[in-house]
Amino acid sequence: MKFESILAETDGFGPYQITLVMLLVIPRITIPCHFLLNNFIAAIPSHHCDISHVEAKGFFGNLSREQRLTVSIPAQEDRTPSSCHMFSHPQFHLLSNFSSSPDVAVVQCQNGWVYDNSTFISTLATEFDLVCEKRGLAKASATIFFVGVMAGSVFFGLLCDKYGRRNMLLMSYVSSIVFSVASAFSSTFIMFAAFRFLTGFALTGISNISFVLSIEWVDTKHRTCIGVFGSISWAVGNMLLAGFAYLVTDWRMLIITVTSPLLLAAATWWWIPESARWLIANGKPDMAYKYLQKCANFNERRHFMSRVKPETLSTIVSVDNQGHSYTYLDLFKTPHLRRLALFTGIVWYGVASTYYGISLNITGFGLDLYLTHFIYASIEVPAKILTYFCLNKVGRRLCQTGTLVLTGFCILINIITPTEYWMFRTVIAVLGKGLSEASFTTIILYTTELYPTVLRQNGLGYTNFIARLGASIAPLIMLLEEVWTLLPQVVFCAVAISSGLIAWLLPETNNIRLPETIEDIEEMRKRSVYITSDDHSGVPQKKPSTADTTQ
Numbered sequence: 425m426k427f428e429s430i431l432a433e434t435d436g437f438g439p440y441q442i443t444l445v446m447l448l449v450i451p452r453i454t455i456p457c458h459f460l461l462n463n464f465i466a467a468i469p470s471h472h473c474d475i476s477h478v479e480a481k482g483f484f485g486n487l488s489r490e491q492r493l494t495v496s497i498p499a500q501e502d503r504t505p506s507s508c509h510m511f512s513h514p515q516f517h518l519l520s521n522f523s524s525s526p527d528v529a530v531v532q533c534q535n536g537w538v539y540d541n542s543t544f545i546s547t548l549a550t551e552f553d554l555v556c557e558k559r560g561l562a563k564a565s566a567t568i569f570f571v572g573v574m575a576g577s578v579f580f581g582l583l584c585d586k587y588g589r590r591n592m593l594l595m596s597y598v599s600s601i602v603f604s605v606a607s608a609f610s611s612t613f614i615m616f617a618a619f620r621f622l623t624g625f626a627l628t629g630i631s632n633i634s635f636v637l638s639i640e641w642v643d644t645k646h647r648t649c650i651g652v653f654g655s656i657s658w659a660v661g662n663m664l665l666a667g668f669a670y671l672v673t674d675w676r677m678l679i680i681t682v683t684s685p686l687l688l689a690a691a692t693w694w695w696i697p698e699s700a701r702w703l704i705a706n707g708k709p710d711m712a713y714k715y716l717q718k719c720a721n722f723n724e725r726r727h728f729m730s731r732v733k734p735e736t737l738s739t740i741v742s743v744d745n746q747g748h749s750y751t752y753l754d755l756f757k758t759p760h761l762r763r764l765a766l767f768t769g770i771v772w773y774g775v776a777s778t779y780y781g782i783s784l785n786i787t788g789f790g791l792d793l794y795l796t797h798f799i800y801a802s803i804e805v806p807a808k809i810l811t812y813f814c815l816n817k818v819g820r821r822l823c824q825t826g827t828l829v830l831t832g833f834c835i836l837i838n839i840i841t842p843t844e845y846w847m848f849r850t851v852i853a854v855l856g857k858g859l860s861e862a863s864f865t866t867i868i869l870y871t872t873e874l875y876p877t878v879l880r881q882n883g884l885g886y887t888n889f890i891a892r893l894g895a896s897i898a899p900l901i902m903l904l905e906e907v908w909t910l911l912p913q914v915v916f917c918a919v920a921i922s923s924g925l926i927a928w929l930l931p932e933t934n935n936i937r938l939p940e941t942i943e944d945i946e947e948m949r950k951r952s953v954y955i956t957s958d959d960h961s962g963v964p965q966k967k968p969s970t971a972d973t974t975q
Contacts, residue, residue, distance in 0.1 A: 437649075458624075469544055574896060640699045648812060666801060670794045755882060781902065819873075
């Protein structure tokens, strides 16, 4: 008897599972708010040199504000004051002659900057003067956050498979709240960067564990539904971020605002169950039975206790090393699992690098910052709904390959399309964003189904580490536009198409039971044993083997 059969006795998709998923939606809404928060808290508003020290000397007399700027700061091509330079001495001749002579001495800003506060009351750039030669630090704050996410992926992936999903989820809740609030009250950029790193570290637990718990508690038939629904919570949080940022224009209060849902999530943690699959795979069938019994009662399956006994659970997963503590090294010890780890790592890098390369570059289309972000976020909802039907109809592998390759072609179209066709470019960019989100939705569900229960969190931790590496490098790739304006897009295009082709080498998992052990992975790959079941469940099963006939 397999776990799917046990789960079916409790109703694999009843009120218990729906309640669990809804409880886990609360913290998941916070994840995109933090992951894409840099678009707003690190925004660099228009600015120019502060000339108050020149004004204090009484040089300007009765000149208007515009005239004072004209004689003090060189004008850019669009006639606005330069952001980073000023004249060494006031050039009064510019009041009658707007073109300055080339021999006029120009220096860096001597007394700080004056910022346009019409859009943002305060950002990292205005708070810590991260402009001109320091503007790269503002963009680097996203990289710092994703490096924290990358480290957290390793930490939570390892400990979740060792100590369980539920306890580590609480740890992630509490630490995320503490570090996020601490970052909001940072007095220096170094302090902010440190706490932002720790915030990314802590949030990774919520991102990974909530999804795995949802998938491990539902039956095979509804995995796609739950996976896509959980991913829609990302889109909802992403759209809410545009609203939060529009209403809260101070970066400190914005961080606190997007973190507040975690307080409710921490309060509801008591109703979150441990993964019964993990408990059984780690030699704790009695505790697993208690959770399954609770699930059966909640779903009004009163006959559960008469059909399933506690001793039955200890026989449904055959693990050679019952007391073995699995680590990331186990992902590379056997040939087929090693091949799986290599390919999923490449695909995750491509998915994350492309997604954040598009998402963190929401300017340049002639639209309002908040509106552009909202459009990018809202396109994710229909993309995810379409992904749901594609995952069921054409399978995971084709869906993963197709979305990545098409994302690459959307980027390619924008590379070769002249900038004057900005409306067409915007449509293609939004389409590419939707496809990149569809690829992200697919890979999360796909990876959860590919790795066995005993290594599922390790597998997700490893792939998330690779993904966050891609996300961390994405902001740095965008800096290559200083070398060639189109170079970042060329890089993202190549990464998307190549990783999409690699995805075709992964095995299909549509309507196939979740593997429980490493042995399952090796046997499934070695024998290609999946056939259509004859139990009228519509779920493909393995050909009978000695282990499978155990009742």
